[in-house]
Amino acid sequence: MEKEAMKAELCRILNKIGALKFGAFKLTSGKVSPYYIDLRIVPSFPDAFQRICDLYVKLIKKDIGVDNLDRIAGIPTAGIPLASLTAYHLKKPFLYIRPTERLHGRERRVEGILLPGNRVLLMDDLITSGGSLRRAAEAIRTEGGVVTDALVLLDREEGGKENLAKDNVKLHYLLTTSEAAYKLCEIGAITEDQLDVILKQVKRK
Template identity: 50%
Template sequence: MSHARAARLGFAITSAWPQVKAKLAEEAALLLHRAQALLFGSFKLTSGLESPYYIDMRLIPSYPDLFERVCDVYCELIKAEVARFDRVAGVPTAGIPFATLVAYKLRKPFIYVRKQLRLHGQLKTVEGVLKPGERVLLLDDLVSTGDSALKTVRAVREAGGIVEDVVVLVDREQGARELLAGEGVRLHALLKVTEAARILHERGLLSREGYEVILSYVEGARVGPRPGG
């Protein structure tokens, strides 16, 4: 985004943002590690595959001060990188607590998307007030391949909303950015998992061997372009 356009939209994007973002990313990596929301070892994923790290941001709301700080970081990222939006939508289910507080802090209406269509009442997928043509910012805790985020993008669009931006704290670097870009959606991530590993390695919290295992795993786990999304 150009500085002139940012000024017209009321957003302050300066040359200092990359440095500010790097500091926020370092803070986030250390916070996740301290809360044991980012662990290294050997973990079995729901897919049945083994992973050398595990991220569980569902733990964060259990620590009110930490939760608020993480949401403040989301707000800084959004103010710096997202031009304009009318509502904030939480990606089910882990993204909903963060989206709720972020929407409140930014004084934006909050909506969320159900994983499954409600089969009673108004039979809605999107809960909350959404008017046709409104711009919706999607917010989640993290992305991997991007499939969950893309499903939410499509649900909001089917309900009449415009979705051009998805914000997450952590990008697991497994193809989400490319998948979403193919649908005309920009991914804004504060932190890549390889960056988190580097930061923790430099702080002496992750061994050199562990760091190299993460780099190798991420490189092998990247998902290439998928026809038709």
């Protein structure tokens, strides 16, 4: 019941800040989607930002275990503010992973202090195909870190969870697209036609 209440609260927050948009959106994965949940705007709403990070912290403590991780890494760009605030609350060192290596300075993809054997939790706003998280896991492992878990706010249910599993990374999430769609429809935030649009996209994976 507690988990259902959390999901309902999260949907109310996303509705309040106007995160859900309908149209034609090209995603990072290259797919075109008829809807978009813009989680990049979350830090522009301090109360929502704080509450969502509180929910991240609860999930980490319950499902992963604070003692089972040494570092938290954010995926640019949307994952960085979420991961940094979460790391601050858990008193864990923060890293972020560049999409490509720097061509100057240390010429590394991983920014921050990463020691061999450090267990790193990857964090992003959402997952579609999982490409960004898989590349981040590879970068961490290349520099001697250990990655077994990734955490997102939203699983778009388009193959990302399964793709991460191929790299031995377990996906944790606060909410799935289907759960969000049904709850938003229940509270009248979207119509049944819009619900169908979202569910059809999920089934197309």
